[in-house]
Amino acid sequence: MTIKVFAPASIGNVSVGFDVLGMAVTPVGDQLLGDIVEISAAVTDVSTLSLSGEFANKLPGDPKDNIVWHCLELFNKELINSTKSVQPVDLVLEKKMPVGSGLGSSACSVVAALVALNEYYQKPFNDSDLLFMMGKMEAQISGSLHYDNVAPCFLGGMQLMVTDTQVITRSLPTFDDYYWIMAYPGIEMSTKEARDALPKQYSRQDLISYGQTLATFIDACYRNDPKQAFANVVDVVAEPYRQSLLPKFIETKQYLLANGASAAGISGSGPTVFVVCENKEIAEQLSNYLTENYLQSPTGFVHICKADTQGARLVS
Structure with a gap:
């Protein structure tokens, strides 16, 4: 067997x-x-x-x-x-x-x-x-x-x-009509290095902001309100301290948000970027941009994805 x-x-x-x-x-x-x-x-x-x-x-x-x-x-x-x-x-x-x-x-x-x-x-x-x-x-x-x-x-x-x-x-709940672009630039990012970049302490305002955005995001998921959900995909904990570790990330994210992305951010500790798009046309346009501008080695790739609702499964 x-x-x-x-x-x-x-x-x-x-x-x-x-x-x-x-x-x-x-x-x-x-x-x-x-x-x-x-x-x-x-x-x-x-x-x-x-x-x-x-x-x-x-x-x-x-x-x-x-x-x-x-x-x-x-x-x-x-x-x-x-x-x-x-x-x-x-x-x-x-x-x-x-x-x-x-x-x-x-x-x-x-x-x-x-x-x-x-x-x-x-x-x-x-x-x-x-x-x-x-x-x-x-x-x-x-x-x-x-x-x-x-x-x-x-x-x-x-x-x-x-x-x-x-x-x-x-x-x-997931927003099944939305597309998620995954852009891996082809460089490695140490999880330890990414965690070491984070501060040991955060301000009270950061704590309030983190709780408020996460709570608002979850509320919007249950109310099936994608615009409010993705407007709250904001990272106050890690991205401000990790973005300088990722070549081209800052300008790439600025371009994505200015050209139709509903949200964008660092996937895990990076260097992969995720992008949320409300339709496939926007996803294809931004996917082409990422392929031309964010990939930094032949092993890099860009995939237009959906939420995977199956998880681990048997394959033939």
């Missing part, structure tokens, strides 16, 4: 919700933007991990240093804790996501691996169990526990992280 699981890209923070908001995205058409993990019974009596895909050469040379291998170790530990037997498996990570892109690259690998393992073992763990494991793996990578990429990557749609530690996340 061979199982393949795809996990989609995601926009961490969505500008307005630092560490508490994320949305999964998928390109319009048949192209997959995310990672795939394949699992089958081991050919030998030990588990293995092999790598493939466009961005596999950016991963550690030793598979046992790979996050997917760490997912296997964690999953096996949880199986043993629940008095279930562990079997050797062969894993293949097809790395279709650029590393350090701000598209939830590590989350894609984590989610695809843990969902594939759960499917292979005929679902010994429920969604909450898996989400807790995904959070542990993301914390191991970034040094802090946050679910804003793994939750939408796993469950799909737009997810709001809540204070209930048993629930973790709630789905928000």
Whole structure:
């Protein structure tokens, strides 16, 4: 038996919700933007991990240093804790996501691996169990526990992280008529470097502004008011301190907002830019601009996307 699981890209923070908001995205058409993990019974009596895909050469040379291998170790530990037997498996990570892109690259690998393992073992763990494991793996990578990429990557749609530690996340309504452009310039951005750029303390006014814009955004989502929602996609927490780290970002965002974009911002910690457009014509125009002006290496790309409402899923 061979199982393949795809996990989609995601926009961490969505500008307005630092560490508490994320949305999964998928390109319009048949192209997959995310990672795939394949699992089958081991050919030998030990588990293995092999790598493939466009961005596999950016991963550690030793598979046992790979996050997917760490997912296997964690999953096996949880199986043993629940008095279930562990079997050797062969894993293949097809790395279709650029590393350090701000598209939830590590989350894609984590989610695809843990969902594939759960499917292979005929679902010994429920969604909450898996989400807790995904959070542990993301914390191991970034040094802090946050679910804003793994939750939408796993469950799909737009997810709001809540204070209930048993629930973790709630789905928000998405504006399905809108298009989301994802523009990855082809350069890497260290999550640690991006976090180190943030101040240790924020002013009272920043705190008020953050709470007000996030609350207004959520309210507008539930009232199906896209204009008010996207008018509040404003980042007072990270973007002011990170924008200088991203070549061409400031002038690019100014152009996008002046030429029809409903909103624009840094996806996760960057360098990918996300752009919200109310129709495909605007999306195509701005996509062409980004292709010509924001890409900085041959590995860069621009995709016109929609919200991915499926999340992680089996593929053939």
